[in-house]
Amino acid sequence: MSKYVEFTDVKFASRECLLAALKALGYPAEQVEEGERLNLYGFRGDQRPETAEVVIRRQHLATASNDLGFRHTSAGYVPIVSDYDVSALARKHKCREHGFIAKLKATYAEAVVQEVARRLRGKVVAQASGSVRKLVVRY
Amino acid sequence: MPEIEFTVDETTGALTAHVKGVAGPSCGDIQKLLEALLGGASKEEKTPEFYRRVVTQQRVRGGAK
Numbered sequence: 527m528s529k530y531v532e533f534t535d536v537k538f539a540s541r542e543c544l545l546a547a548l549k550a551l552g553y554p555a556e557q558v559e560e561g562e563r564l565n566l567y568g569f570r571g572d573q574r575p576e577t578a579e580v581v582i583r584r585q586h587l588a589t590a591s592n593d594l595g596f597r598h599t600s601a602g603y604v605p606i607v608s609d610y611d612v613s614a615l616a617r618k619h620k621c622r623e624h625g626f627i628a629k630l631k632a633t634y635a636e637a638v639v640q641e642v643a644r645r646l647r648g649k650v651v652a653q654a655s656g657s658v659r660k661l662v663v664r665y
Numbered sequence: 666m667p668e669i670e671f672t673v674d675e676t677t678g679a680l681t682a683h684v685k686g687v688a689g690p691s692c693g694d695i696q697k698l699l700e701a702l703l704g705g706a707s708k709e710e711k712t713p714e715f716y717r718r719v720v721t722q723q724r725v726r727g728g729a730k
Contacts, residue, residue: 539704602704622676631678638680638702639671645698648668661671 527568528592528610530576533627537602538634544603546637547630557586566593576606588614
């Protein structure tokens, strides 16, 4: 049984931007469950002690995945990912070993940029240079 | 034209923001928006533009009768 790890140093402050990031990674709204203290389940359907407010069920993730959760805290949403899925999701999303959280953070950052542009009624101009992506919002 | 330059490191997911062409308190409004979406800056540096005074001009129409 793969235990869950809570990435307390990673916090997604905006629920809307988190949902936008998950959608960009291939998890549209219909695959994302939202609620209060939703139970997380392991790949065999076993209920785990961890709960979360935003959950992607294991059938939408990878083979033999456990549920993926985001627990709501005063500072934002904290990812709760099983040990197994740290690697499995990295493989699924074609990022380096243990790179899923980094990819989610980068995708969240891009959702934040889009949200800033929307609120300022601006435009986003993108430039990429290696592993660094530059996004300029002009308004 | 004011702009915000964001840099996203795809390897680590780290985001940096540089606000340009926005002087004084307006820059604070942008900062509040970014903090609401990002949960507070881990490091903040004010650029010289922040300290530039915003000069507003008032025009009085009309003249001596």
